[in-house]
Amino acid sequence: xxxxxxxxxxRDLRLALRRRVEALLPVVxxxxxxxxxxxGVGPEPQTLRQIAAGVVWVCALLASMLSVxxxxxxxxxxxxxxxxxISGHAGTVIAAAKAxxxxxxxxxxxxxxxxxxxxxxDVTSQSLLTLVLSLLLGTPIxxxxxxxxxxxxxxxxxxxxxxxLLILPLSIPALIFGAGAxxxxxxxxxxxxxxSLLGALLIVTALVAPPATGLALRIALE
Amino acid sequence: MKGTLRWTTFAAPSRFYALAGALNxxxxxxxxxxxxxxxxxGFLVAPTDATQGDSYRIIFIHVPAAWMSMVLYVAMAFWAxxxxxxxxxxxxxxxxxxxxxxxLFTFLALWTGSFWGKPAWGTWWVWDARLTSELILxxxxxxxxxxxxxxxxxxxxxxxxxxxxxxxxxxVPIIYFSVRWWNTLHQGATISMTAAPKMAHTMLLAMLLMxxxxxxxxFAVVFTRxxxxxxxxxxxxxxxxxxxTKR
Amino acid sequence: xxxxxxxxxxxxxxxxxxxxxxxxxLAVMLGEPWLARRQRERALRAQTE
Numbered sequence: 001x002x003x004x005x006x007x008x009x010x011r012d013l014r015l016a017l018r019r020r021v022e023a024l025l026p027v028v029x030x031x032x033x034x035x036x037x038x039x040g041v042g043p044e045p046q047t048l049r050q051i052a053a054g055v056v057w058v059c060a061l062l063a064s065m066l067s068v069x070x071x072x073x074x075x076x077x078x079x080x081x082x083x084x085x086i087s088g089h090a091g092t093v094i095a096a097a098k099a100x101x102x103x104x105x106x107x108x109x110x111x112x113x114x115x116x117x118x119x120x121x122d123v124t125s126q127s128l129l130t131l132v133l134s135l136l137l138g139t140p141i142x143x144x145x146x147x148x149x150x151x152x153x154x155x156x157x158x159x160x161x162x163x164x165l166l167i168l169p170l171s172i173p174a175l176i177f178g179a180g181a182x183x184x185x186x187x188x189x190x191x192x193x194x195x196s197l198l199g200a201l202l203i204v205t206a207l208v209a210p211p212a213t214g215l216a217l218r219i220a221l222e
Numbered sequence: 223m224k225g226t227l228r229w230t231t232f233a234a235p236s237r238f239y240a241l242a243g244a245l246n247x248x249x250x251x252x253x254x255x256x257x258x259x260x261x262x263x264g265f266l267v268a269p270t271d272a273t274q275g276d277s278y279r280i281i282f283i284h285v286p287a288a289w290m291s292m293v294l295y296v297a298m299a300f301w302a303x304x305x306x307x308x309x310x311x312x313x314x315x316x317x318x319x320x321x322x323x324x325x326l327f328t329f330l331a332l333w334t335g336s337f338w339g340k341p342a343w344g345t346w347w348v349w350d351a352r353l354t355s356e357l358i359l360x361x362x363x364x365x366x367x368x369x370x371x372x373x374x375x376x377x378x379x380x381x382x383x384x385x386x387x388x389x390x391x392x393x394v395p396i397i398y399f400s401v402r403w404w405n406t407l408h409q410g411a412t413i414s415m416t417a418a419p420k421m422a423h424t425m426l427l428a429m430l431l432m433x434x435x436x437x438x439x440x441f442a443v444v445f446t447r448x449x450x451x452x453x454x455x456x457x458x459x460x461x462x463x464x465x466x467t468k469r
Numbered sequence: 470x471x472x473x474x475x476x477x478x479x480x481x482x483x484x485x486x487x488x489x490x491x492x493x494x495l496a497v498m499l500g501e502p503w504l505a506r507r508q509r510e511r512a513l514r515a516q517t518e
Contacts, residue, residue: 148389152382156372165368166386169361170393173400180404197403201396212389219381266470270481277483280490287494326497337490341483439498446505453512466516 004089005097012101015074027109030063034117045122052121053131053182057175060110060135061142065167067106068146069153069160071098072217076154085221091214099140099147099210107139130185134178137198141174144209151216174201233310235452236461242445249445253438260431268424277341281425284334286433287327288352290440291359292394294324298366299391302384312448314380315455317387318370319448323440325363331356351405355398362390376455 016023037055038048075081084094114135118128149167153159181194232238264282271278298320305314332353339348347353366386373379421429456462471477480487 152369152386153372158372162368162372165361166365169358169365169397170389172358173393173396176400176404197400204396208389208392212385216382216385219378219385222378265477275483276481277486279480279487283490283494323501326501330494330497333493334490337486341486443502443505446502446509450505450509450512453509453516457512457516462516466513 004093005100008084008094008097009101009104012098013104016101016105023105024109026063026067026106027113029066030059030110030113031117033059033062035120038121048121049123049127049186052118052123053127053134053179053186055121056114056117056131057135057138057179060114060139061168061171061175062164063110064106064139064142065146065149065164066160068102068143068150068167069163071102071147071150072154073150073159076220081154081217082221085217091217092210093214095147095151095210095213095217096206099143099213102147103140103143107143110139111135124186127182127186130182130191133195134181134191134198137195137202138174138178141198141202141205142171144205144213145170148209148213148216151213151220154217154220174198177201230310233308233312235312235315235456236459238312239449239452239461239465242449246442246445249438249442253435253442256431256435256438260428260435263424263431264428268428269422274342277338278425280334280338282428282432284331284338285429286436287334288331288356289433290436291324291328291331291356294320294327294440294444295359295363295387295394296391298324299384299387302380302387306381306384311377311380311455312452314384315451316444316448317380317383319444319451321363321367321370322447323444325360325367327436327440328356328360328363332360349405351398351402354405355401358397358401359394362394366390 034055037051041047041051072081075084085091111132114132115128118131123131145167146163149163150159152166153163156162177194177198181191181198184191184194232241260282264279268279270276298317301313301320302317304310305312305317335353335356336346339353340346366383369386370379370383373382453462453465478484478488
């Protein structure tokens with residue numbers, strides 16, 4: 001089982017590395033999207049500081065969703081997805097491997113980019129640390145949920161937008177706890193509760209999303 | 223055909239269609255009678271509220287609509303799961319039939335909630351826990367409807383819808399909890415719809431009657447839609463042909 | 470309970486809100502069954518074609 005995981009994971013990474021520009025697009029989108037907010041809302045540092053955590057989280061959410069559609073699309077189109085599924089390996093393992101690869105390629109760079117963005121929005125260093133940690137816990141959740149959405153919408157017209165519509169509501173708890181952690185730290189309260197909840201959410205998602213994704217893959221390929 | 227009544231008797235679309243046809247007139251009658259009774263009690267018996275005046279009377283449709291929106295979502299997930307696990311296409315059709323009605327009830331809960339909130343709190347929209355959760359529930363409904371409509375293959379659509387609905391149902395308590403959490407943190411926006419007037423017995427009675435009326439309505443309209451879906455999906459079968467030529 | 474019909478419509482000053490809410494509710498509950506029935510009729514008609 002772990003060799004199947006490793007094989008799918010490594011393959012996805014290799015494919016992403018071959019198209020480095022494409023792989024970095026979500027991060028570029030992230031930076032651009034965040035930069036729109038000061039332009040739309042005004043450059044007042046105080047306002048920006050207040051909305052920073054929410055803005056960064058929402059843009060990370062959208063950036064993650066935009067790139068997850070292609071998680072299965074390419075493999076579906078060239079038939080390799082079918083090969084993977086009939087090779088006897090559990091859909092759950094494939095789903096987990098692909099979600100991990102997605103996080104490595106998209107989620108992790110978002111976490112790395114977040115401090116730079118935080119500076120654009122005049123976030124204090126304490127809040128910045130909380131923000132980065134919350135994204136570290138949150139982006140894997142987004143990759144897992146996104147993978148499920150992608151599996152449900154394989155091959156459909158308008159799959160990209162449909163996927164976002166399906167997954168955004170399910171991502172709301174992560175958004176609330178993640179951005180809320182920063183808000184807590186900002187107001188001088190401990191964010192421990194938020195992080196516990198975020199961690200619990202990650203565990204639950206990691207347990208439920210891959211099997212659900214595996215089922216969705218089988219349904220799509222029948 | 224007439225014989226023992228089993229759990230699976232109405233799994234056949236033709237028999238479900240007949241059952242729905244037989245029940246619908248009674249369900250409509252029940253809905254109208256209960257609604258009239260509820261509105262009578264609500265408007266002609268229940269007293270004016272001390273703090274909210276007569277604007278609180280919106281509660282007689284707001285709360286039942288909200289309840290129905292939640293009940294129908296669970297029912298939708300249930301029937302979708304049954305349809306998938308037992309390979310019962312009528313159950314899957316029932317799930318699809320439930321979605322638009324559930325979405326409309328959610329919309330009504332939001333609309334009536336907004337109209338109730340405006341005189342009470344001064345704004346058309348309030349980010350309180352209940353309304354926010356209803357809004358997210360609406361998104362969940364729309365997502366389900368969008369997914370099953372986008373999939374041309376009905377069997378794939380049924381199954382994918384079932385996965386989404388089941389995941390959604392699991393998420394609803396999580397979402398509700400997180401929204402409640404979020405709402406209590408942001409003290410400034412804590413205007414609670416749950417601060418309803420202390421309910422006199424007559425008010426509760428009116429709400430109960432309206433809830434039952436909404437139930438009957440929901441059964442009737444969902445059955446009608448399920449009949450339509452059965453006719454569409456079972457096209458060119460004997461029973462559909464027989465029905466079509468009988469008109 | 471209500472002194473007159475106009476009092477009833479006025480709803481203690483909240484007429485717009487109360488009837489605005491109830492009107493939309495009624496509209497939905499008349500429109501939705503109508504649409505469902507139309508869908509059913511269309512399906513039957515489609516069979517005879």
